[in-house]
Amino acid sequence: MIAGGDGTIHEVVNELVSAKLPSPPDLDLIIWPAGTANALYAALYPTVAFSPDHHDLLPPGTDDQTAYKMKSILAFLHHRRNPGANTIPRDLALARTQLFDSQNEPNEGLISIVVASASLHALILHTAERLRAEIPGLDRFKEAARRNITSWSDSNVRIFGLDGKTMDGIQIYDPSSDALVPLKASSGEVDDEEHPLVLEGPFAYFLSTVNVDRLEPTFTITSLFTTHPPPKDEVTMEIVVIRPARDPAMSQYTKEYPMEARVQFAQTITQKALYSAYDKGAHVKLRYEEENGGEPIVEYYRAGGWEWTPRSDDESSRLICADGTVKEIPVGGKARCTLIRHQLDPVVGDVPAFHVWV
Secondary structure (H helix, E strand, O other): OEEEOHHHHHHHHHHHHHOOOOOOOEEEOOEEEOOOOOHHHHHHOOOOOOOHHHHHHOOOOOOHHHHHHOHHHHHHHHHHHOOOOOOOEEEOOEEEEEEEOOOOOEEEEEEEOOEEEEHHHHHHHHHHHHOOOOOOOOHHHHHHHHHHOOOOEOEEEEEEOOOOOOOOOOEEEEOOOOEEEEOOHHHOOOOOOOOOEEEEOOEOEEEEEOOOOOOOOOOOOOOHHHHOOOOOOOOOEEEEEEOHHHOHHHOOOOOOOOHHHHHHHHHHHHHHHHHHHOOOOHHHHOEOOHHHOOOEOOEEEEEOEEEEEEOOOOHHHHEEEEOOEEEEOOOOOEEEEEEEOOOEEOOOEEOOEEEEEO
8 A cells, every 4th residue: 555646656666666576466556645646546536426335434424535535445445345346456557768878778767657758748847846845736847837838859759569669559649530540651750660650859748658647637638548548458658749840830940949939839839738638638639720620739649668869968858757757868868668568577577567446
């Protein structure tokens, strides 16, 4: 049982994985949400209402807020008292973010159970940590976003499918059909399907999640994980991208984007997209030049992982975030985020399996 938020869960999971236990256990994860955002808890238990089967487990006089925080405990206790009842076990996916130096040698590695990111999200978490003592609660993230909204990351990204090598299995969201469809070479992003999808920067936003559709109770940034769920037994990663060069208003610039262009994009595009994520994931429907049916502002992929290679040495391109822990890619290096698909992982080794009850 963990009393804390996503950062605390991240620390416990990383310690258990790094311990390389000789016989990794199957673990039931019970959460008491005591963190700042509690993204994993909010995704697992999105509503205050709870099962009538749990009423007799609640102490008399329990208020609604406390009862909501007890949902993970109640689901686990109900399962233990009634094996085979309608309480649902859910296996949690893990992602591994590995940093590499300029010689392509492995550096630090982190396991995430919620989010791995670069660009604006990583910058926000980096700045928010510095503001922790000055601005408590979620407000520090809003201030961190304000300070970094015009920062773009000059990087290249490779997105690969479930095989970890090619674009096989990558899906992209099509707002016109409201569906995730297979990405094909004919999309224009790639020459053939035997290589990963390559995305050229700069990036205003880049983020991936596992297990969740949100990073705050109402910030459903990867909303399609719930509204268009992957097959039950398939482990996938949701990836959200915003690239300024796709905006027709930016077409007048080639390599250098002046600050006024960055401010304009932040005010008209990035803020609009992020605010819309609070509106039940409406950001995935937004388009450039709405009246003319322009390209989607948000590129939304379902894939097996990604590789981030900074093209510059500045901090805005080299920060990587895993569940709130921020690391810096070595100059000339890269970061690679992949799903841990089996309990016996070829890189990490034997990995505990984590289950929750909902």
